[in-house]
Amino acid sequence: MLAAMSASLNSSPQATVVARGRGDACPGTLRLHSADDGALARIRIPGGVLTTAQALALADVATRLGDGDLHLTSRGNVQVRGLEGGCGGELAASLEAAGLLPSATHERVRNIVASPLSGLDGGGRFDVRPWLGDLDSRLCASASARSLSGRFLFALDDGRGDVAALGADVTVRAADGGAELALGAHREALLVSERDAPRAALVAAQTFLEAVSASDARVWRIAELPLNGAEFLELARTRLAAAGIVHEGRSRDRSYTPGPPPGAIGDSLCVHIPLGRLSAGQWRRLAGLAAGELRLTPWRGVVLPTSAPPTDEVLAGVAADGLVVDPASPWPRVGACIGSPGCAKSRADVRADAAASLPAVGARGLPLYWSGCERRCGHPPGDRVDVVAVAEGGYRLSTAVAGQDTPATTMPGPSALAAALAAITP
Structure with a gap:
């Protein structure tokens, strides 16, 4: 199989190799990243699902070892910053005791996003939680999966089309008659049975690793492989057949929906975290509202299953704590990197400037x-406005919209945001 795969890779007229000049330096729990504000740990939370006990353990770690804050990522994971040198062993022991480090050899590859409201609001086709547990267990048990990049992403969508829009390498989406397996951005998908979906997702990832090995290229994601989507799909089909997984081709479902808005949704509370950062105290208070678990979203929010519909008093209390429960708030549309002073490469305190410009x-x-x-x-x-600090001071704004030219403008500071936006957007 590898010989045929290598021939396919080398012959593809559409292949564009994306070669990485160094190894994957994506941080994890056991591989910390050095930043200007101390070491950083990224803790993978498959599907964003935490028990309240695990959430409280993270708050303890952030307070005891870090800067006291928790940072949510765009994959529903958690980062702890400001760690002191030499705390790695204590950090790992604390997370292992909380059940957040089931495999030291796989901790960076447990990158799984899942529809956060699945099984809670009556939406979607069915609850993807059984898929989540199955896929995570299979990942941790697979010797080959240890070689996946820390950037390789799985998405489990309950059919509503929320996490299916996130550009994952392997997307499993609930569908009529089973589950749709989509690979990278390719327009075709494979229908497998609901029961086989987690195993098929792992087989797809193993096919990627074989393709990387055959191409002798250093790539981290499916889109970077030196072969086109149709060729990779055929490789996956061969691998699925060898594993005894029945499948058939179909057009990929391209219907998408946004993530859950802030506010009460049935017996759940959706909370948006401005810029993905909250204190350990805010985190503990959210955990106190949850009925057993928290679900972190890829949109830097938290879904709290509750024992009854959240009251106006509960909503007011969360809002008074500086978090967002108003669906009309502009905060869910605003994101930022860590910026200064946390990152030496940053040219500005982008978080302070983003907050200052919120009214615009x-x-x-x-x-x-x-x-x-x-x-x-x-x-x-997806589509967005990029606001990038420039060396001479101020910011450059440009639109990142698929299939469109990119207009751009500059602004001296956050007070000029409204005018700058008017210059580049209709």
């Missing part, structure tokens, strides 16, 4: 992402 954002339009430099770390997928 409005409730509608493209989301805005503020970056301290051209790397745009943590930027969301």
Whole structure:
């Protein structure tokens, strides 16, 4: 199989190799990243699902070892910053005791997003939670999966189309007659049975690793492979057949919906976290409202299953704590990297500037992402306005919209945001 795969890779007229000049430096729990504000740990939370006990353990870690804050990522994971050197062993022991480190050899590859309201609001086709537990267990048990990049992403969508829009490498979406397996951005998908879906997702990831090995290229994601989507799909079909997984081709479902808005949804409370950062105290108070678990969303929010519909008093209390429960708030449309002083490469305190400019954002339009430099770390997928700090001071604004030219303008500071937005958006 590998010989045929290598021939396919080398012959593809559409292949564009994206070669990485160094190994995958994506941080984890056991591989910390050095930043200007101390070491950083990224703790993978598959599907964003935490028990309240695990959430409280994270708050304890952030308070005892870090800067006291928890940072939510665009994949529903948690980062702890400001860690002191030499605390790695204590950090790992605390997380393992909380059940957040089931496999030391797989901790960076447990990148799974899942529809956060699945099984809670009556939406979607069925609850994807059984898929989540099955896929995570299979990942941790697979020797080959240890070689996946920390950037390789799985998405489990209950059919509503929320996490299916996030550009995952392997997307499993509930569908009529089973589950739709989509690979990268390819327009075709494979229908497998609901029961086989987690195993098929792992087989797809293993096919990616075989393709990487055959191409002798250093790539981290399916889109970077030196072969086109149709060729990779055929490789996956061969691998699925060898694993005894029945499948058939179909057009990929391209209907998408946004993530849950802030506010009460049935017996759940959806809370948006401005810029994804909250104190350990705010985190503990949210955990106190949850009925057993918290679900972190890829949109830097938290879904709290509750024992009864959240009251106006509960909503008012969360809002008074500086968090967002108003669906009309502009905050869900605003994101930012860590910026200064946390990152040496950042040219500005982008978080302070994003907060200062919030009144100019409005409730509608493209989301805005503020970056301290051209790397745009943590930027969301999809259409947006990029607000990037420039070396000479101020910011450069440009639209990132698929299939359109990119107008751009500059602004001296956050007070000029409204005028700058008017210059580049209809």
